[in-house]
Amino acid sequence: MTCIGCPMGCQLDVTKEADGAITVKGAGCGRGVIYGKQEAVAPQRMVTALMPVKGRSRPLSVKTATAVPKEKIGDVLAAVAAKCADAPVKIGDVLIPDVCGTGVAIVATSNAL
Ligand code: SF4
DSSP: OBOOSSTTOOBOEEEEOTTSOEEEESOSSHHHHHHHHHHHHSOEEOOEEEEOBTTOSSOEEEEESSOEEGGGHHHHHHHHHHOOBOSOBOTTOEEESSGGGSSOOEEESSOBO
């Protein structure tokens, strides 16, 4: 797999050993090792999206505060699209505290003042 941690795009060789241990070769740094192991066990991604704002034509850019399980991305996007933020909103405001039961918040990455 290709590490997405930075533009270097290191090619990772991830192997699950007989004892269950996961080894990662080809990483240019420790972040790649962590990424490779996480991808092998439970892939996660940050999600960015646009959320409607009541009474405004311009939507608000938002993101997950941390990565969420990859299989939840569709649900997270649907939850964001279904929510309508109340202005004023400032960067960093929490708009959905626990999106789709992931324990991860949706936070504003732009202002709607
Ligand atoms: S392993 Fe490290 S250097 Fe290589 S792409 Fe990932 S983050 Fe970048």
